[in-house]
Amino acid sequence: MSEIVHPLHRFIRPYVTSTTNCPGCGNGIAAQAILRAVDELGMTLDDFIFVTGIGCSAWIPSPFFDVDVLHTTHGRPIAFALGIKMGLPEKKVMVTSGDGDLAAIGGNHLIHNARRNIEMVVICLNNGIYGMTGGQAAPTTPMGLKTATTPYGTFENPFDISELVIAAGATFVARWTTHHARQLTASIKKAIQKKGFSFIEVITQCPVQYGKKTGSGSAVQMMKEYKEKSILLKEAAKLSKDELHGRIVVGELVDKEAPEMLEEINRMKKKVAGEKA
Amino acid sequence: MAKVRIYRDLCKGVEECGICVSVCPKKLFQPSAALNPKGYRPPEMKDETACTGCENCMIYCPDLAIAVKRDKAAKGAKR
Amino acid sequence: MKGTRVQTGKYFMMGNTACAEGALAAGCDFAAGYPITPATEIANRLAERLPQVGGMFLQMEDEISSIAAIIGASWTGKKVMTATSGPGISLMLENLGFAIGVETPCVIVNVQRGGPTTGMPTAGVPADMVQPKRGSHGDYEIIALCPASPQEMFEHTVLAFNFAEKYRVPVFILSDAFVGHMREEVVIPEAGRIEIVNRKVTEIGTDPQKVKGFLDEDVAPMPIFGRGFRSHVTSSCHDEYGKRNLSDLTALDNFIRKLSDKILKHKEDIVRVERDYEGAEVVLVSYGAVSRAAKMAAIRAREQGLPVGTLRLITPWPFPSEEIEEMARKAKKVIVLENNLGQMYPFIKAEAACHADVSFLPPRVIGEIQDPEAILNRIREVMK
Numbered sequence: 001m002s003e004i005v006h007p008l009h010r011f012i013r014p015y016v017t018s019t020t021n022c023p024g025c026g027n028g029i030a031a032q033a034i035l036r037a038v039d040e041l042g043m044t045l046d047d048f049i050f051v052t053g054i055g056c057s058a059w060i061p062s063p064f065f066d067v068d069v070l071h072t073t074h075g076r077p078i079a080f081a082l083g084i085k086m087g088l089p090e091k092k093v094m095v096t097s098g099d100g101d102l103a104a105i106g107g108n109h110l111i112h113n114a115r116r117n118i119e120m121v122v123i124c125l126n127n128g129i130y131g132m133t134g135g136q137a138a139p140t141t142p143m144g145l146k147t148a149t150t151p152y153g154t155f156e157n158p159f160d161i162s163e164l165v166i167a168a169g170a171t172f173v174a175r176w177t178t179h180h181a182r183q184l185t186a187s188i189k190k191a192i193q194k195k196g197f198s199f200i201e202v203i204t205q206c207p208v209q210y211g212k213k214t215g216s217g218s219a220v221q222m223m224k225e226y227k228e229k230s231i232l233l234k235e236a237a238k239l240s241k242d243e244l245h246g247r248i249v250v251g252e253l254v255d256k257e258a259p260e261m262l263e264e265i266n267r268m269k270k271k272v273a274g275e276k277a
Numbered sequence: 278m279a280k281v282r283i284y285r286d287l288c289k290g291v292e293e294c295g296i297c298v299s300v301c302p303k304k305l306f307q308p309s310a311a312l313n314p315k316g317y318r319p320p321e322m323k324d325e326t327a328c329t330g331c332e333n334c335m336i337y338c339p340d341l342a343i344a345v346k347r348d349k350a351a352k353g354a355k356r
Numbered sequence: 357m358k359g360t361r362v363q364t365g366k367y368f369m370m371g372n373t374a375c376a377e378g379a380l381a382a383g384c385d386f387a388a389g390y391p392i393t394p395a396t397e398i399a400n401r402l403a404e405r406l407p408q409v410g411g412m413f414l415q416m417e418d419e420i421s422s423i424a425a426i427i428g429a430s431w432t433g434k435k436v437m438t439a440t441s442g443p444g445i446s447l448m449l450e451n452l453g454f455a456i457g458v459e460t461p462c463v464i465v466n467v468q469r470g471g472p473t474t475g476m477p478t479a480g481v482p483a484d485m486v487q488p489k490r491g492s493h494g495d496y497e498i499i500a501l502c503p504a505s506p507q508e509m510f511e512h513t514v515l516a517f518n519f520a521e522k523y524r525v526p527v528f529i530l531s532d533a534f535v536g537h538m539r540e541e542v543v544i545p546e547a548g549r550i551e552i553v554n555r556k557v558t559e560i561g562t563d564p565q566k567v568k569g570f571l572d573e574d575v576a577p578m579p580i581f582g583r584g585f586r587s588h589v590t591s592s593c594h595d596e597y598g599k600r601n602l603s604d605l606t607a608l609d610n611f612i613r614k615l616s617d618k619i620l621k622h623k624e625d626i627v628r629v630e631r632d633y634e635g636a637e638v639v640l641v642s643y644g645a646v647s648r649a650a651k652m653a654a655i656r657a658r659e660q661g662l663p664v665g666t667l668r669l670i671t672p673w674p675f676p677s678e679e680i681e682e683m684a685r686k687a688k689k690v691i692v693l694e695n696n697l698g699q700m701y702p703f704i705k706a707e708a709a710c711h712a713d714v715s716f717l718p719p720r721v722i723g724e725i726q727d728p729e730a731i732l733n734r735i736r737e738v739m740k
Binding site: 013014015045046049051054062063066067068069070071072073076079080081082083084085086087088091108109111112265268269272 | 385386388407408410412414416417418420421424425426427428429430431432433434436450451454458564565581582584585586587588589590591592599600
Binding site for chain 2: 003004005006007008009012017018019021022023024025026027028029031032033036178181182218219220223224
């Protein structure tokens, strides 16, 4: 009797013997959700180019996925990704990055590329903390939480990153938690096929830095909390802003059509060529 | 109903992680007797015949350390 | 002629325009940038011309994303460029280090202006001569070219692209507001007479696990994206295969040394100087716009029977130490002329001081080019 093989192991870089995640890290669930999306679409990783910044989420494809990957500087993966898409428009460009990388230092690039609606998929692993450097407060850390750099509790309002990206003009925005692994895969599939800037926020557990420091508990407890706090978009529509306090609104928040940047550039180039002739 | 393979060397432990134990609707995982070479304690299945093939353990394992292959369509499994 | 890469002809052309035309002639496909005086004309020209040849210019949200976008595009095989001034280079420095670390061909034009900080945007001061070499963190080597005319803005830009492709390294054009905004005769030759170098790329079909895309002193073929190489291109310390190593110091040593040796080993091919000091006792060392004044001073000095020569640095980086030393052995006095407080001077002095007396002459007012008469006065002084 032959042993069964994990259907997604074929996507893993041959020299990688295990993930670099801490035990229970939600990034691993998201990583698998991405690979499952690729698999279910009948695509291969050679159809993709991954771009990452700095942080634990940057290590989702690097070195784990057997794929072309550009592991860049803190906050900048989306800017690099734009250049890659300009050079290889037929490839799917995907960015995996954290809330600190994308919404703090990288906020400007996130905003402008959502505005440009350039075709790419950006997956934001939002664990509400700077995990790799040991648990410092992030722009998404809830008010009052004690972290490495806010030992008396945070005193800043946190971001709703998805709202920011919607306002900037992205045409596909979804938010799920690591409790919603199957829905996440479904949204990733949609995002990959979407002709526009797709943004997927994944509320993900960092049991070692966030969990321990803030007393939020183990990976399992954090995922249970996501399950309890989550509320689907259409259910949330029935509640008031006060009633939604502390809840995580999940679902496909925006899915619309708008001019995509590469299409506009091609239109312009044809015009220039026409004038030349 | 399904075959389950646990990649012991990839696992990061039922105590430190334990997600598979938590997401299995039939509560079929328990700690195994031996540690793996990294010092983590992988799970083992109490009774593979009771597995419905829902694939939760496979889908939720952050280390891709569990593989599930259904013998036939599992009752109640989400797709 | 509109719509062709090489606009062959004789022109009365601005330095910045000639730079953009040089990029097109060299095969530039993609450029990104952000408006900044005195470099903006380059961006404007590229925005107009690149789409005519099937390429593209993107104005980005800042200089950081400008250099990031061109690096990304370079990894798809494109020849790329960005142009800015000192404040913009300051923003680009982190990603400059990234380009160097993962060995990415790209051209970065700095049309220098009076600094520090916002300073005087229209003053042609070579204020950032050491910035390419020491501005980004860590030990590294860089290639930089210093044009002294609009003609050289064209020629050096082509050369910069060729060096970038050959050595898989960012190459700087260190111009300034004078040379960038000055108009002079520029001759653009026929396309067939312009040498173009293209990067070596990993052979298609190579087993991804066997691709050695990095850290070869003789320049590894570039495993560009989209060809199935599954290239792992990381800013982290890595080995020849691109595999990350954050624990072994021997890996870090290898990473640092190989990147530097890739340039240092090929200095003979890269370093360019202009020598005119046969029989000279006093040698004027300069670069860029100031070299025009040095040339004029040397001509007048010789007319008066003074044994004066010039050495012009065309590539301030990698530092032409051998060429400086060779000159200093033959000279008695060396006068370094720069339109700043002496940025290359300490490096020149370090090489030359054991062989000759080395001194520095700034202009009367920083921002002005030295008056040839003032240079002559200094020559007479040192010869006493």
